[in-house]
Amino acid sequence: MHDVIIIGGGPTGSHTARRLAEKGWKVLVLEKKAEAGRKTCCTGIISRECIDTFEIDSRAILRELNSSVLFSPFGNTLHLHRKETQAVVLDRSAFDLSIAAQAQLTGAEYQFDSHVTDVSITSQHANITGLREGKYFQITSKAAVIASGFNPGLSERVGLGASKDYAAGAQAEVEAPSLEETEVYFGDMAPGFFSWLVPTSRGKARAGLLSRTEPGTRLNKWLQRLAEQGKIVSHDVKLSYGGIPLKPPHRTYSERLLAVGDSAGQVKPTTGGGIYYGLLGSEIAADILNRALADNDLSARRLASYERAWRRKLGRELRIGYWARKLFERMSERQIDRIFEIIKRSGIDEALLKAKDISFDWHSRTIMSLLKYQVISRTLKVINLPFKANDIDREQR
Numbered sequence: 001m002h003d004v005i006i007i008g009g010g011p012t013g014s015h016t017a018r019r020l021a022e023k024g025w026k027v028l029v030l031e032k033k034a035e036a037g038r039k040t041c042c043t044g045i046i047s048r049e050c051i052d053t054f055e056i057d058s059r060a061i062l063r064e065l066n067s068s069v070l071f072s073p074f075g076n077t078l079h080l081h082r083k084e085t086q087a088v089v090l091d092r093s094a095f096d097l098s099i100a101a102q103a104q105l106t107g108a109e110y111q112f113d114s115h116v117t118d119v120s121i122t123s124q125h126a127n128i129t130g131l132r133e134g135k136y137f138q139i140t141s142k143a144a145v146i147a148s149g150f151n152p153g154l155s156e157r158v159g160l161g162a163s164k165d166y167a168a169g170a171q172a173e174v175e176a177p178s179l180e181e182t183e184v185y186f187g188d189m190a191p192g193f194f195s196w197l198v199p200t201s202r203g204k205a206r207a208g209l210l211s212r213t214e215p216g217t218r219l220n221k222w223l224q225r226l227a228e229q230g231k232i233v234s235h236d237v238k239l240s241y242g243g244i245p246l247k248p249p250h251r252t253y254s255e256r257l258l259a260v261g262d263s264a265g266q267v268k269p270t271t272g273g274g275i276y277y278g279l280l281g282s283e284i285a286a287d288i289l290n291r292a293l294a295d296n297d298l299s300a301r302r303l304a305s306y307e308r309a310w311r312r313k314l315g316r317e318l319r320i321g322y323w324a325r326k327l328f329e330r331m332s333e334r335q336i337d338r339i340f341e342i343i344k345r346s347g348i349d350e351a352l353l354k355a356k357d358i359s360f361d362w363h364s365r366t367i368m369s370l371l372k373y374q375v376i377s378r379t380l381k382v383i384n385l386p387f388k389a390n391d392i393d394r395e396q397r
């Protein structure tokens with residue numbers, strides 16, 4: 001019998017598998033695709049911090065990024081530039097394959113084309129049911145980890161509940177020969193969210209957007225606009241789609257069961273980036289599960305320490321990020337434009353960059369710094385913050 005079965009061989013499932021296999025546990029990863037990294041809808045931007053923390057294989061990096069231009073709805077721009085590399089764009093397929101390969105090297109077993117349809121928990125086991133080559137199979141383990149990405153169906157079926165809020169993303173690979181830096185657009189193409197054009201390699205770019213509704217229709221329209229402006233060569237391209245949880249599900253553990261990554265809502269609510277937070281969540285999941293297996297205590301009470309630990313690490317970011325996301329969604333295009341003007345005119349962008357307050361991963365700091373400028377909080381009509389000012393000051397030191 002396997003000690004742990006992991007459902008999903010994306011970055012967080014494979015990272016959890018690797019860490020548990022390193023500790024000597026018998027781990028099986030069930031992945032519904034034929035191979036890790038196939039057909040993934042993701043821009044693949046991660047920070048320097050993520051690369052260093054998780055020693056990401058440099059062969060999966062397509063390009064380094066150190067500057068970006070933000071466009072307001074009415075054409076105001078903010079240019080954010082730093083000498084050092086801030087982030088990189090990954091070849092998502094190569095990245096997923098490399099993490100899966102590391103897990104396999106440490107002894108984790110993978111079964112592909114294996115679509116898990118149900119997980120049931122007894123006092124002795126986790127029973128996994130799935131479909132492979134049109135036939136149902138059943139496997140038993142001591143514990144299971146749900147790492148199946150944005151997949152509310154499975155999380156709900158096992159009683160963890162679905163993510164309480166989510167966005168829909170659409171993306172396309174496009175030809176953009178003269179694109180030098182990342183471009184981010186706010187406005188009617190992605191109301192309440194944003195769209196992006198990110199250079200990858202040799203004249204190519206990823207163009208995408210997030211939205212609450214009709215991401216495909218919106219992206220097609222925006223691509224047409226970009227083609228008319230000469231920013232991309234053709235707009236007749238294949239789109240891919242993905243959901244992004246903006247809030248964690250009700251619970252991310254139960255007896256013999258943990259959820260990690262997108263399945264646990266470990267995603268930045270501001271941008272939808274989930275790779276780094278998901279890997280951080282996986283690291284914690286593997287550590288808690290390792291100790292719980294060693295003590296032969298896989299009770300819900302024991303595994304609750306997983307949720308406490310990952311929320312200690314990410315909870316504040318998720319809370320403030322989600323609050324900022326809702327605030328942003330309520331802003332009119334005029335207000336967004338006005339904030340651009342204020343930031344530019346008062347040199348707030350330069351001040352934040354110099355103070356190193358803009359972190360690619362930890363957005364609460366930037367949000368708090370911006371709100372400390374009264375001209376901004378007044379424009380946004382922010383009177384009461386849902387967190388204590390003292391906490392903010394402590395964080396800033």
Ligand SMILES: Cc1cc2nc3c(=O)[nH]c(=O)nc-3n(C[C@H](O)[C@H](O)[C@H](O)COP(=O)(O)OP(=O)(O)OC[C@H]3O[C@@H](n4cnc5c(N)ncnc54)[C@H](O)[C@@H]3O)c2cc1C
Binds near residue numbers: 008010261
């Ligand atoms: C348009 C878009 C752009 C994005 N851009 C970025 C970005 O630039 N940077 C960033 O950090 N994040 C980005 N994200 C988010 C990022 O893709 C996710 O946070 C990340 O992939 C989460 O990893 P995961 O391992 O939790 O889930 P996934 O990567 O989704 O992996 C889940 C795996 O589980 C498998 N699976 C699902 N259901 C089952 C089942 N029932 N049985 C067996 N296997 C199953 C899937 O096939 C998949 O391989 C983006 C998302 C979208 C939609």
